[in-house]
Amino acid sequence: MGVSAYQVLARRWRPQRFEDLVGQDVVVRTLRNALSSGQIAHAYLFSGLRGVGKTTVARLLAKALNCEKGPTPDPCGECGACQDIAAGSSLDVLEMDAASNRGIDDVRELREVARVLPVRDHFRVFILDEAHQLSKDAFAALLKILEEPPAHVVFILASTEKDKFPATILSRCLQIDFRPIPADLVAARLTQVAGNEGFELTPGAAQLIARATEGSLRDALSLLDRVRAFAEGAVDENAVAEVVGLPPFEVVLALWRALEGGDVAAALGLVRAEERSGRDPAALFEQLVQLLHALLLLATDPTAQAPFPDAHRPAMAESAGRLGPALLVRLLALALEGKGLVAAAEKPGVAVAVAIGRLALWPRLQRVEALLAGEPAPGAGGAPAPPSRSAPPASAA
Ligand SMILES: [Zn+2]
Missing domain, CATH: 1.10.8.60 (Helicase, Ruva Protein; domain 3)
Incomplete structure (x- = not known):
């Protein structure tokens, strides 16, 4: 084999069959059912965040429509149509980026091309990426096509911003929402x-x-x-x-240990050290939020996936089990409030220090609350707890 250019992973492992698609079960089922029953729309609107599979599904749908054996939910992947679409060289599947083809002229051209019958395949498929970026005039021209679409034409509009489409276009599209992938x-x-x-x-x-x-x-x-x-x-x-550009896990872990022990000085020292090392203290705080979230998941499901090294898993699971979900929810809520503070601050370093300082006070607050509720204070040593004669049962929330 000769030297070949490196192909990025996202391209090399782009799914070529509906069943290989990750995290879009509703989308896949909707389209497969429609294809099985022969219900083919003239326009589809795929909306959702970037990188969740809109263009991939658009190409899969084009294959499903134009496969020699199509329309079919299971394109063969081997016929000329399937192979040309996979290679991006099909004459009947045209992909355009609306961001760089915004003008009316392109849509007029589209209308001319749409009138021409397919060169070889069943349909002429137009995939319009970032379709919300079309100009007002371009939308008007597109609407004219969609009002009386030629039988052999299918439009697939893909967009990250569905709310920018005119209602007249939306009402003529089969709308398919793509969700962020868990x-x-x-x-x-x-x-x-x-x-x-x-x-x-x-x-x-x-x-x-x-x-x-x-x-x-x-x-x-x-x-x-x-x-x-x-x-x-x-x-x-x-x-x-x-x-x-995230802090090493050891730093996040040290911060958590300081907070767990209610050691404000140690926690703030870690924030300062992070600033001195040239990293963004807000990133450290974000990692702390992620860690708290992972602990909460671990507290409710010991098999949950977590973003830290396996070697630390037993210790983290122990922390999670000891604190319990109710307390972790409150810590996480406190941390999320802090996140708002950090996001709004001019100097994130100061806001991070405040947010972390507040988090570090929780063991003390918890002791006060426990005393007020007449429960034995956690970590209060061997001191006998006051009797809880008439105290109401402590609320779990
Ligand atoms: Zn095929």
Whole structure:
């Protein structure tokens, strides 16, 4: 084999069949059912965040429509139509980026082209990416086509901003909403891709990447590309943290230990050290929020996936079990309030210090509350608890 250009993971592992799609079960089922029963719309609107599979599904739908055996929910992947669409060279499937083809002229051209019969396949399929960026005139021209669409034409509009479409266009489209992909599914897909590519990706690193990219599988795969290039070997939590600019897990863990012990001075010292190292203290706070979330999940489900190294899992599970879900929910709520503070602050360092200082006070608050409720104070040593004669039962919330 000769030298070949490196193809990014997101492209190399782009699903070629509906069943390979990750995290879009409702979308897949809707389209497969429609294809099985021969209900083909002239216009589809795929909306959702970037990188959740809109363009991938648009191409799959084009294949399903134009496969020699189509329309079918299971395109063969082998006929000329399937192969040309996969290679992006089909004459009957035209992909346009509305962001760079905004003018009326392109839509007029579209209308001319739409009148022409398919060159070879069953349908002429137009995939319009970022379709919300069309101009007002372009929308008007598109509407004219959609009012009386030629039988052989299918439009697939893909967009991250559905609310920017005129109602007249929306009402003529079969609207399909794509959801953000859950972190566990993204992590599982990353692990699968790493396995196929033959490199090691630790479970904690897969979780970190999935959480950093917030439901976008494409972003997750391109981050995996970057970390892999950086790590030159196994991809672990610290490699991900370094590439993303996150604090190493040890720092997040030390911060949590300080908070757990109610040690305000130690917690604030870690924030200052983070600032001195040139990293963004807001990123440290965000990682703390993620850690609290993971602890809460662990408290309710000991098998939950978590964004930290496996070696730390037993200690984290112990923390989670000891604190319990009710308390962790309150800590997480407090941390989320702090997040708002950090986001709004001019100097994130100061806001992070305040937010973390407040979090560090929780053991003291908890002791006061316990005393007020007439319960034995947690961690109060051997002192006998006051009798709880007439105290009402403590509320769990
Ligand atoms: Zn085919």
